[in-house]
Amino acid sequence: MTGINDFALKLANVNGTGSASANGLLMQSMFRMGIPVAGKNLFPSNIQGLPTWYEIRVSKQGYGARALDYDLMVAMNGSTYARDITEVRSGGYVLYDSTWPLPSELHRDDVTFLGVPLAKMLTESVPEPKTRILLKNIMYTGSLAALLNLDMEIIEELIKEAYGKKQALLDVNRKALHQGYDYAKQHLACPLPFHCEGMDANGNKILIDGNTATALGAIWAGATVAAWYPITPATSVMDSFKAFSDKYRVDPVTKKNNFAFLQAEDELAAIGMVIGASWAGARSFTSTAGPGISLMNELIGLAYYAEIPAVIFDIQRTGPSTGMPTRTQQSDILECAYASHGDTKHILLFPSNPNECFHFAAKSFDLAEQFQTPVFMLSDLDIGMNDWVVDRLEWDDNYRPNRGRVLTSAELDEIKTYYRYSPEDENFVAARTLPGVNAKGSYFTRGSGHNRLGGYTESPAEYQEVMDRLTNKHKAAAKYVPAPIIERKEGATIGIITLGGCDLACREAIDILESDGVLVNYMRIRSFPFASEVERFIDEQDFCYILEQNRDAQLKSLLTLETRALKGKLQSILIYGGFPLSAKSVVEGIQHKLARQVHPDMKAGVITGE
Amino acid sequence: MPSIAKPIVTHPSLEKNSLGLNLRAYEGAMSTLCAGCGHDSVTAAIIKAAWKLSLDPHMIGKFSGIGCSSKTPTYFVSGAHGFNSAHGRMPAIATGAAAANRKLIAIGVSGDGDSLSIGIGQMAHAIRRNLNMLYIIENNGVYGLTKGQFSASADIGTKSKKGDVNRVSPIDPVMFALSLGATFVARSFSGEKEQLVPIIEAGIKHKGLALIDVISPCVTFNDHEGSTKSYLYTRKHEYHVTDTNVIFPMDELIASIKVNGHTSVTMHDGSVIKFTRTPEGYDPRDRAKVFSYLEEHQKEGKVPTGILFIDESSSDMHEILGTTDEPLTQIPYETLCPGSKALDSLMAEFR
Numbered sequence: 001m002t003g004i005n006d007f008a009l010k011l012a013n014v015n016g017t018g019s020a021s022a023n024g025l026l027m028q029s030m031f032r033m034g035i036p037v038a039g040k041n042l043f044p045s046n047i048q049g050l051p052t053w054y055e056i057r058v059s060k061q062g063y064g065a066r067a068l069d070y071d072l073m074v075a076m077n078g079s080t081y082a083r084d085i086t087e088v089r090s091g092g093y094v095l096y097d098s099t100w101p102l103p104s105e106l107h108r109d110d111v112t113f114l115g116v117p118l119a120k121m122l123t124e125s126v127p128e129p130k131t132r133i134l135l136k137n138i139m140y141t142g143s144l145a146a147l148l149n150l151d152m153e154i155i156e157e158l159i160k161e162a163y164g165k166k167q168a169l170l171d172v173n174r175k176a177l178h179q180g181y182d183y184a185k186q187h188l189a190c191p192l193p194f195h196c197e198g199m200d201a202n203g204n205k206i207l208i209d210g211n212t213a214t215a216l217g218a219i220w221a222g223a224t225v226a227a228w229y230p231i232t233p234a235t236s237v238m239d240s241f242k243a244f245s246d247k248y249r250v251d252p253v254t255k256k257n258n259f260a261f262l263q264a265e266d267e268l269a270a271i272g273m274v275i276g277a278s279w280a281g282a283r284s285f286t287s288t289a290g291p292g293i294s295l296m297n298e299l300i301g302l303a304y305y306a307e308i309p310a311v312i313f314d315i316q317r318t319g320p321s322t323g324m325p326t327r328t329q330q331s332d333i334l335e336c337a338y339a340s341h342g343d344t345k346h347i348l349l350f351p352s353n354p355n356e357c358f359h360f361a362a363k364s365f366d367l368a369e370q371f372q373t374p375v376f377m378l379s380d381l382d383i384g385m386n387d388w389v390v391d392r393l394e395w396d397d398n399y400r401p402n403r404g405r406v407l408t409s410a411e412l413d414e415i416k417t418y419y420r421y422s423p424e425d426e427n428f429v430a431a432r433t434l435p436g437v438n439a440k441g442s443y444f445t446r447g448s449g450h451n452r453l454g455g456y457t458e459s460p461a462e463y464q465e466v467m468d469r470l471t472n473k474h475k476a477a478a479k480y481v482p483a484p485i486i487e488r489k490e491g492a493t494i495g496i497i498t499l500g501g502c503d504l505a506c507r508e509a510i511d512i513l514e515s516d517g518v519l520v521n522y523m524r525i526r527s528f529p530f531a532s533e534v535e536r537f538i539d540e541q542d543f544c545y546i547l548e549q550n551r552d553a554q555l556k557s558l559l560t561l562e563t564r565a566l567k568g569k570l571q572s573i574l575i576y577g578g579f580p581l582s583a584k585s586v587v588e589g590i591q592h593k594l595a596r597q598v599h600p601d602m603k604a605g606v607i608t609g610e
Numbered sequence: 611m612p613s614i615a616k617p618i619v620t621h622p623s624l625e626k627n628s629l630g631l632n633l634r635a636y637e638g639a640m641s642t643l644c645a646g647c648g649h650d651s652v653t654a655a656i657i658k659a660a661w662k663l664s665l666d667p668h669m670i671g672k673f674s675g676i677g678c679s680s681k682t683p684t685y686f687v688s689g690a691h692g693f694n695s696a697h698g699r700m701p702a703i704a705t706g707a708a709a710a711n712r713k714l715i716a717i718g719v720s721g722d723g724d725s726l727s728i729g730i731g732q733m734a735h736a737i738r739r740n741l742n743m744l745y746i747i748e749n750n751g752v753y754g755l756t757k758g759q760f761s762a763s764a765d766i767g768t769k770s771k772k773g774d775v776n777r778v779s780p781i782d783p784v785m786f787a788l789s790l791g792a793t794f795v796a797r798s799f800s801g802e803k804e805q806l807v808p809i810i811e812a813g814i815k816h817k818g819l820a821l822i823d824v825i826s827p828c829v830t831f832n833d834h835e836g837s838t839k840s841y842l843y844t845r846k847h848e849y850h851v852t853d854t855n856v857i858f859p860m861d862e863l864i865a866s867i868k869v870n871g872h873t874s875v876t877m878h879d880g881s882v883i884k885f886t887r888t889p890e891g892y893d894p895r896d897r898a899k900v901f902s903y904l905e906e907h908q909k910e911g912k913v914p915t916g917i918l919f920i921d922e923s924s925s926d927m928h929e930i931l932g933t934t935d936e937p938l939t940q941i942p943y944e945t946l947c948p949g950s951k952a953l954d955s956l957m958a959e960f961r
Contacts (some may be wrong), residue, residue: 206960276706435691439668443623
């Protein structure tokens with residue numbers, strides 16, 4: 001790494017000082033220059049005053065995972081100087097505010113320090129202290145533009161898009177940008193050896209976060225009832241759903257809403273509302289994170305047993321308990337797979353990026369209604385809240401919702417007697433009826449023991465008959481859920497298995513390993529129940545490394561429980577410290593495992609992914 | 611819950627409502643509650659009210675949680691969809707269903723355990739949202755299905771069947787609902803069908819959440835001396851603060867509304883609730899006065915009943931949400947999906 005369109009920088013700031021907009025500006029300007037770029041926000045669970053970091057990786061090859069070697073550190077937080085400066089690679093650069101001298105003990109001989117007197121320049125030109133704090137970000141963005149050879153016209157355009165309606169604000173921002181740019185041009189060696197040059201890699205791409213894409217998926221799939229309780233990192237799903245509903249779902253004539261947006265009192269109620277709305281025939285969903293899933297467990301079991309569709313977007317964060325709310329993890333897999341007491345088993349979807357969030361969100365509604373059961377889409381904080389460069393979202397106008405088996409009033413008139421859970425089809429699904437349609441379709445929905453007709457039962461045989469059908473129904477869904485993505489390499493006998501947002505780091509790691517002569521097959525699992533290809537892939541390999549972001553090897557556990565795969569054939573690489581995954585961590589993990597096969601006495605390594 | 615199919619016995623002489631249905635059409639399965647349970651009387655009152663209002667059975671949604679009271683939706687209007695959900699979670703299920711299909715006539719039946727303990731949060735927030743539903747609490751002061759523990763509505767000093775004395779402060783659903791801004795609050799007694807039926811009718815007609823606290827004695831676990839929720843105690847202490855008639859729009863020509871110094875409240879559909887009895891100075895539209903009246907009289911051990919408070923002017927859930935008049939479940943997908951072109955032009959915002 002390190003070169004034209006191939007480098008990484010990290011910006012260290014204090015949260016609540018307006019750094020987020022500068023981070024976005026940098027990312028977006030590189031994106032508009034047609035260069036593949038990825039941004040990761042490493043932020044605290046706090047509104048103002050704590051350290052926050054933002055990483056940008058520029059990669060002409062299109063590697064979008066986190067890079068751990070920083071070529072440039074933008075050190076804007078005095079309280080984290082010491083740590084930030086140590087993180088720069090040898091031969092790298094540190095940009096700092098030279099209004100005050102840098103403490104001598106922080107000096108490194110192998111790093112170039114680039115000083116810009118930001119505070120000094122701002123004190124001279126901006127009278128208002130609060131504005132000064134905000135403009136500091138724009139000013140160093142100007143300096144970075146000079147150092148990294150960013151297109152100033154694009155940056156100016158972006159500032160105009162942001163502040164265009166507020167002329168005064170536009171003017172001060174523009175001024176600060178140019179001050180920063182000019183200072184760097186005059187005093188620093190611009191551009192740095194690694195910098196940006198325009199490319200044409202983003203023609204069909206967009207820059208979007210997974211939560212926004214998830215909300216769009218729900219809108220385009222025709223969801224009308226959204227119920228939720230605020231929680232990081234899922235909140236922006238609902239913020240987006242509301243904003244897009246206001247844009248697309250207000251009747252142009254009556255100005256009334258073709259959607260209901262319910263902020264519930266807690267997650268117990270949020271899932272209850274989703275179940276009530278789905279039962280009545282609406283496409284309904286909630287968005288939450290692990291703590292919310294814990295609370296929803298009770299009614300998820302009701303929806304499973306009474307066979308009511310429900311769509312749950314789980315934007316995973318680190319657990320257990322409150323855990324680290326602003327850090328990512330894939331640790332709700334088992335909780336969701338078997339959510340609620342008693343014997344339950346659910347359909348799970350694992351998107352790997354915002355584009356897949358969009359399509360899987362829509363797919364969740366089809367599966368929930370086809371199989372009359374809760375469906376979980378397990379996104380995470382990294383996918384949900386970071387901006388990703390992905391293919392443009394496209395919609396097929398021929399799409400029609402799969403509402404599953406729902407009897408119309410006319411169909412009900414035709415049949416002699418309606419029973420809720422009989423007769424079943426080839427996928428073990430029986431037809432449901434909606435309230436308010438036809439009295440002949442009335443039935444009593446219950447979470448208590450029921451027989452195949454829907455009547456209350458305490459008979460062992462009748463109870464088991466229904467429970468067995470539910471098992472078969474879950475199995476049948478394997479043919480309808482997204483199949484795994486499998487990439488085989490000629491001559492490879494070992495496999496990497498992963499899921500979700502680990503995709504990018506794993507693919508990059510496979511390339512790195514290949515350049516070292518290690519060939520690896522790849523499978524990214526996209527759903528549970530597991531499609532038949534999953535078992536086949538494992539069968540083909542001598543052994544598999546299962547890479548996931550949780551402590552307890554939850555995907556591996558699920559594979560061991562739900563496929564024929566032998567436990568001994570599956571080895572875990574677990575990186576669950578809360579930051580998005582880097583290829584470096586994957587490679588280290590695999591190399592370590594390979595070394596341990598040769599030297600079994602070697603100690604198990606710990607990779608925190610920091 | 612177990613239920614026994616009830617033979618439908620009809621007779622040509624049975625009176626028909628405006629839909630041409632007689633009372634039998636509003637019945638459900640045979641009750642499996644204890645003989646003499648107050649809840650069965652409430653069920654009968656719901657059947658009567660639904661028949662009188664000529665509700666279309668298939669437009670009714672019956673909702674309940676868990677407990678003796680929550681079993682009762684099986685026992686009325688078998689032509690309606692019913693949802694026996696989880697303990698204390700009925701309000702959320704009903705909220706979702708009502709949000710999806712605003713034309714459903716939501717009837718929720720709950721108990722004092724279901725609503726005042728495990729489900730108090732959901733009940734409170736359903737009241738705040740003012741969703742359009744009838745919310746009946748069949749209040750007997752004990753947990754029946756688990757054999758006689760005190761519930762949150764048990765009064766201080768009340769004795770359990772085993773002789774334990776309750777020492778913790780009760781939650782009064784009427785006062786609680788009033789304090790939360792409920793728009794229709796009533797109390798009645800399962801032994802007072804003449805009073806209960808018109809209250810249920812008015813509650814169903816009410817735009818918003820109509821809470822009816824029905825003292826409904828548990829004959830098995832809380833009908834003994836020392837209980838303040840027994841038939842005997844309630845009969846002795848209960849009195850009508852208000853009496854009401856509901857006058858439907860179609861009756862208006864024949865019914866002359868005489869004010870007689872009492873209040874009349876016009877409902878959103880043009881029906882009129884005519885108060886035929888209110889104490890001197892009592893205004894069922896004045897929340898603060900109702901609150902202090904009840905506080906004063908309940909302190910003396912009395913059980914005031916009737917439609918205690920009514921506010922027809924507040925917005926219900928759908929008005930607050932600004933939802934379209936048509937049920938969301940009936941909006942065609944083609945209207946809901948913005949389509950590929952809209953998505954394509956939206957993509958410019960993510961460049």
